[in-house]
Amino acid sequence: MIWNVNVGQNIFEQYTEFSEVNWLRVWAATKETVFMSFASVVAVFFLGLVIGLLLFETQEQKSLFSKIINRLVAFFVNVFRSIPFIILIVLLLPFTKEIVGRITGPVAGIPALIIAAAPFFGRLVETGFREIDRGVLEAAESMGASKLEIIFKVLLPESLPSIVAGITTTAISLVGYTAMAGVIGAGGLGNLAYLEGFQRSQPTVTLVATVFILIIVFIIQITGDILVKNVDKRS
Amino acid sequence: MINLKNVNKVFSNKEDTIKAVDDVSLSIQTGEIYGIIGYSGAGKSTLIRMLNGLELPSSGDVFIGKQNINKLTNRELRTTRQEIGMIFQHFNLLWSRTVKENVLFPLEIANVPKEERLKKAEELIQLVGLEGREEAYPSQLSGGQKQRVGIARALANDPKVLLCDEATSSLDPQTTDNILELLLDINRRLNLTIVMITHEMNVIRKICHRVAVMDHGRVVEEGEVVTVFKHPEQAITKRFIRQDTDPKNENTDKILEQLIEQYPNGKLLQLKFHNGDAQSPILSKIIREFEIDINIIQGNIQTTQDVMLGSLYVQLLGDKTAIEQAIEKFKQMKVEVEVIEHDLER
Numbered sequence: 103m104i105w106n107v108n109v110g111q112n113i114f115e116q117y118t119e120f121s122e123v124n125w126l127r128v129w130a131a132t133k134e135t136v137f138m139s140f141a142s143v144v145a146v147f148f149l150g151l152v153i154g155l156l157l158f159e160t161q162e163q164k165s166l167f168s169k170i171i172n173r174l175v176a177f178f179v180n181v182f183r184s185i186p187f188i189i190l191i192v193l194l195l196p197f198t199k200e201i202v203g204r205i206t207g208p209v210a211g212i213p214a215l216i217i218a219a220a221p222f223f224g225r226l227v228e229t230g231f232r233e234i235d236r237g238v239l240e241a242a243e244s245m246g247a248s249k250l251e252i253i254f255k256v257l258l259p260e261s262l263p264s265i266v267a268g269i270t271t272t273a274i275s276l277v278g279y280t281a282m283a284g285v286i287g288a289g290g291l292g293n294l295a296y297l298e299g300f301q302r303s304q305p306t307v308t309l310v311a312t313v314f315i316l317i318i319v320f321i322i323q324i325t326g327d328i329l330v331k332n333v334d335k336r337s
Numbered sequence: 338m339i340n341l342k343n344v345n346k347v348f349s350n351k352e353d354t355i356k357a358v359d360d361v362s363l364s365i366q367t368g369e370i371y372g373i374i375g376y377s378g379a380g381k382s383t384l385i386r387m388l389n390g391l392e393l394p395s396s397g398d399v400f401i402g403k404q405n406i407n408k409l410t411n412r413e414l415r416t417t418r419q420e421i422g423m424i425f426q427h428f429n430l431l432w433s434r435t436v437k438e439n440v441l442f443p444l445e446i447a448n449v450p451k452e453e454r455l456k457k458a459e460e461l462i463q464l465v466g467l468e469g470r471e472e473a474y475p476s477q478l479s480g481g482q483k484q485r486v487g488i489a490r491a492l493a494n495d496p497k498v499l500l501c502d503e504a505t506s507s508l509d510p511q512t513t514d515n516i517l518e519l520l521l522d523i524n525r526r527l528n529l530t531i532v533m534i535t536h537e538m539n540v541i542r543k544i545c546h547r548v549a550v551m552d553h554g555r556v557v558e559e560g561e562v563v564t565v566f567k568h569p570e571q572a573i574t575k576r577f578i579r580q581d582t583d584p585k586n587e588n589t590d591k592i593l594e595q596l597i598e599q600y601p602n603g604k605l606l607q608l609k610f611h612n613g614d615a616q617s618p619i620l621s622k623i624i625r626e627f628e629i630d631i632n633i634i635q636g637n638i639q640t641t642q643d644v645m646l647g648s649l650y651v652q653l654l655g656d657k658t659a660i661e662q663a664i665e666k667f668k669q670m671k672v673e674v675e676v677i678e679h680d681l682e683r
Binding site: 144235240242243244247260262333337 | 419421423431434494500
């Protein structure tokens with residue numbers, strides 16, 4: 103590949119060639135990024151809750167079954183958290199083709215995004231559950247609450263601020279992952295920055311893509327912060 | 338109401354086994370406030386948790402009414418727990434719920450219809466004196482208010498028994514008194530059986546009818562609170578009572594030891610007066626009658642639910658026989674005398 107940025111052209115000018123920007127394509131790419139992020143966040147949210155619950159509930163149980171579940175889940179969580187995303191997505195290409203039917207486009211990015219982020223969020227959920235005072239769980243038990251009632255009436259509401267903060271962090275990482283997925287064909291702003299910005303030497307397009315990604319991230323962060331503030335009644 | 342028969346609880350891990358509760362048999366009557374006192378690690382926490390099945394005994398039986406707690410299925414145990422309220426040292430409220438929602442919690446678990454729930458919660462909040470704070474979150478309440486929410490929550494399903502796990506141990510003395518008064522009031526109004534564990538003798542003295550003293554997993558002394566206060570038998574019981582009598586108990590011990598050293602010939606006594614007995618001028622009578630001097634070291638008065646107890650530390654100086662006679666005289670005058678020797682029992 104040839105790095106063919108025009109020599110001699112003023113750097114500032116390189117970043118402000120707005121005539122190079124096809125705004126319709128930018129908008130389409132933004133929508134793809136938002137779609138990929140949103141769809142995977144929703145899936146990661148539920149999958150992560152299940153993983154967090156499994157890890158938490160099997161943690162101190164003495165039965166063999168619980169021990170096996172705990173080891174198994176912990177193993178998968180640790181493995182998938184350790185694989186670099188760019189490698190994971192390539193690794194999963196055959197799998198993606200099997201369940202999505204294709205390996206390009208926004209939908210094709212989603213399986214890898216979910217598998218990469220769910221273990222991470224699952225750990226955050228587990229940590230949130232562990233922060234709950236054991237005495238509160240004991241109190242619920244002493245009132246005759248069943249396991250399900252404890253999960254839905256105590257564990258989830260009491261750890262809600264941690265869960266919301268956790269999903270916010272996870273969503274922001276996911277936006278970053280969609281850009282990487284975009285480079286190998288999943289579409290979105292990452293794809294735009296790579297194909298048009300990098301390969302066709304249009305730094306302005308890259309800059310515009312960057313700004314749009316930043317806007318998405320800021321919106322997520324601000325929304326998350328407001329939500330946490332609203333659900334946290336601890337102080 | 339509550340019967341424990343030869344209850345044992347053993348905790349074991351790889352390294353060693355600990356006998357947390359050692360062959361405890363107790364019987365607690367309906368409508369009684371029953372106190373269990375012991376230092377931390379005495380097994381009282383484990384014991385109270387066996388009353389609602391949070392811990393299961395290694396052997397022995399726990400009966401609540403006619404039900405054997407250890408023989409229930411999980412579902413039966415959950416239903417039974419709804420009839421046994423519990424309050425905690427650290428309140429254990431759900432911070433994500435308001436006062437009212439916290440009180441509603443056990444009602445939701447018992448599947449009480451919504452309208453009834455709200456009505457009941459309102460009544461309970463009134464009972465514990467928290468009107469106007471229904472919508473507050475626990476973080477906005479003081480310790481005493483939090484414990485009131487805990488009490489309201491524990492009473493939600495009209496329990497037959499209320500278990501108090503060090504319920505006043507993290508409260509200041511004034512708030513402790515208020516909460517104890519509330520518990521006493523509830524006990525009288527609802528004829529509710531209350532079991533409380535504590536390490537503070539003043540809690541026992543103020544509201545309990547009967548008390549069990551626990552040490553190393555065993556109940557070493559048990560009886561009516563007044564009787565135990567008047568005639569403690571075990572060293573540990575005496576120590577608990579002295580701790581309550583003299584809040585600065587360490588100091589008194591030191592002063593007593595110093596006095597013993599300074600006046601090896603004298604005798605140190607603890608005089609105990611019960612109820613109205615203390616009305617005649619006992620000390621001046623003694624001084625006039627015998628050739629002795631009396632040095633007053635410390636004194637105080639305590640009240641149990643219905644009896645006043647006075648306690649006075651004095652030093653008698655003078656002729657040995659005169660002192661012996663004076664002690665006899667004290668006894669004749671219905672004053673209880675304990676001679677404090679060099680080996681202070683603590």
